[in-house]
Amino acid sequence: LLDADGRIAATIFAEMSALAARTGAINLGQGFPDEDGPAEVLEAARQAIADGVNQYPPGIGMPVLREAVAAHQRRWYGLEVDAASEVLVTAGATEALAATLLAFVDAGDEVVTFEPSYDAYAALVARAGGVHRTVPLRFPDWRPDPAELEAAVTDRTRVILVNSPHNPTGAVLDRETLELVVRLAERHDAIIVTDEVYEHLTFGARHTPIATLPGAWERTVSISSGGKTFSTTGWKIGWITAPASLVTAVLAVKQYLTFVNGAPFQPAIATGLGLPDAFFTDAAAELRAKRDLLAGGLEAAGFAVSRPEAGYFIVADAAPLGYRDGAVLCRELPERAGVVGVPVSAFVHPDRQDAYRSLVRFAFCKRHAVLEDATARLAGLA
Ligand code: PMP
């Protein structure tokens, strides 16, 4: 977590956004949309501020949001969640991940994730004193090998941390894989933590919350957030849904991390969760068109592309362009093409870089004109 001189190493997202700002390149690095979310949601936040919702909310979250989360789980997934005891509001999915891992992982406990994985996972497992075990996902189809998954989970495993839809690959785990995760968690008495922040941003493949599978609910902490669904990544309103005993354990940690967060944004995200189905499906359809635009542009530029089934990102292989090292390409890309991406190596342990070295992640959660400009610039690379 600290570099050789004891300084905090900046996250790859902060580093790449700074590079984009410095060079004026188009920032397809950090995943945030360049358009605001739905007007009703923005207006609800303004209204809440005007109405004086500006002091500490309850530690577990405001009732209006906990009820909206419970209603959302029922509407989309048929899950019955008790708003009073089985929902906890957090400062984004990030705090939900941090508080959950700190709550359940003791020194030496193992945490199994797929790899590549969102960069916060390795950092938080380390912070909790845990040992990070990984199961590889391989370009371009990212399907995990069931035998490798089975071998990674043992009696030392405290948590299996899954992320579907997945960052950075855009893969959606299939039902068989999710069922295997549940079976392994039962066999080894592990807790399942599932990061589903891209739950609504799918392009055909359906998202199945692992908590809906038989045997899963009682040992699962499900994490989501309003940032992606409502294009409000700066608001940091996230939540967990889990059995009351697990919620209590996570709340015990959260109360000394942030205590509470985001009072006026909580009712606003509740408004968002109550929007009609069409909002969610239209947003996914719009994003799908952006995926196609950027995927086509990257292919035309000479990259080999893995077309994602969900999320904000495309992973592209720069090897056909003669680049063996994505990190080198990402450093040169602002000058060579006026675009910023993120090397996939940032999502992989330093000892296991080989299979990922020439891969670069590009975000497509940007306006059409921006993506068209970016693909035109990338066309000059070949
Ligand atoms: N999990 C994944 C997989 C993500 O991509 C992100 C980043 N947006 C987060 C968690 C963090 O979410 P939040 O901004 O709600 O903390």
Ligand code: GLN
């Ligand atoms: N989740 C976003 C990404 O993967 C940004 C997260 C961050 O900046 N920490 O790009």
